[in-house]
Amino acid sequence: MSWKDKIENGIFKITTGDGKSYTPLWKQGDSSKDYNTAAFNFINLEGTLIDRKKPQSSKYPLTFWFQGEDNIEQAEAFLKSADDPRAWEVAHPLYGTINGQPLGIERNDVDMNVTKISVDFWESITVDYPDDEISVRDRIQSKALNVQALGIKSYSNFQPKTADIGTIKLVAAQTQGLFSKIAGMNKVDYQNAYNEASNSADNLISKQAVAISKQQTLFALPSTFENTVSRKLKAYNAALVLIPDLIISKNDKYLYETQGSTAIAGACQCAVTPLEGDYITRTQIEAAVDTIVEMYNEYLVNLDANHVSQYSIEKAWNPNALLQAQLNDLVIDAIGNLQVLAFEAKQERIVYTEKDSNLILLVHRYIGLDTEDKNLDNFRKINSIKNDELFLIPKGRKIKYFA
Secondary structure (H helix, E strand, O other): OOHHHHHHHOOOEEEOOOOOEEOOEOOOOOOHHHHOOOOOOOOOOOOOOOOOOOOOOOEEEEEEEEEOOOHHHHHHHHHHHHOOOOOEEEEEOOOEEEEEEEEEEEEEOOOOOEEEEEEEEEEOOOOOOOOOOOOHHHHHHHHHHHHHHHHHHHHOOOOOOHHHHHHHHHHHHHHHHHHHHHOHHHHHHHHHHHHHHHHHHOOOOOOHHHHHHHHHHHHHHHHHOOOOHHHHHHHHHHHHHHHHHHOOOHHHHHHHHHHHHHHHHHHHHHHOOOOOOOOOEHHHHHHHHHHHHHHHHHHHHHHHHHOEOOOOOOOOEOOOHHHHHHHHHHHHHHHHHHHHHHOOOEOEEEEEOOOOEOHHHHHHHHOOOOOOOHHHHHHHHHOOOOHHHOOOEOOOOEEEEEO
16 A cells, blocks of 8 residues: 555544544644655564664654534543543554554644644553563662673773773763762762772773773762752763763773663663652653663664674674673663653643633643642743733633643
């Protein structure tokens, strides 16, 4: 079936978490031609080291309409079903059947007898992974420690040279410079860890495993900082980006593989140990997943670029298979559980006022008033409602809230 046939004759159906199905009107949008050539990559839980599967979180823009005399009732029923936190199944003319959840839903009733719905749909894992009795935090921490141990072993597979000491110290200095900015109350402990890492580098020739272990601590410690997930992940990403610029020799490749895997492991750890307020909305969780995916994919690209065939005996280098297998398992586990966690978070909702209104009426309608006026203040900040709109919010005004 050609893409034109799929658009004209395909069935668009959404089955929401409560089991109800909706078949609204769907037609190709302005960017539909791009859909036919885009490469959509899906999370593959069965990916192996040999295949080098890159975990991806795919998003799809869904736009559809409820029309007719009962379009308002249809839209209300759909939005009520959307409140159910369980996964959706979407049968799409172009994408096939995809499972996931909405990050945000926008409703527009401007046109007569037509309600337009726009959804940012996030394909995600729909079952707990893996299913066991160990807490996610403990399991990820255990796997991260295993990755670090394997990294030490991998780095110990060559005879270091005096030139390697300078490289390790430079990486340590760059790392300390990035993470000390977000260390907060942990700043003294982190400075002490940096001093130990710098001093141990001097003994790299005689105590190779100890030296690399102290370097790894600089990447592992920030996952425990009392700071937001978003700031810690941003720092981890920045630290990982800096290392490839220092890769010159074959020995530097061992350092990158080890330090890079530890940085990604630390990112996974902090992502599954959020502070209160880190993951209120699904968009915040999606951002964490995207950062880990970006880090891991870039890391794999660099490993592939550093690979040298065994035919070149002196320069031959390959990533450590066991280390990479364990890191892959850690990343998939962390991403899978973050996506499961996303089902408990809130959706972003966007509506347009049907008539002139005011702040109090809108807060009461969409999120409810509270005795301390916290909802009122938050609603006002989210929607940038200034003093001139306090008592009169005009018809057609875009309103955002979380449900």
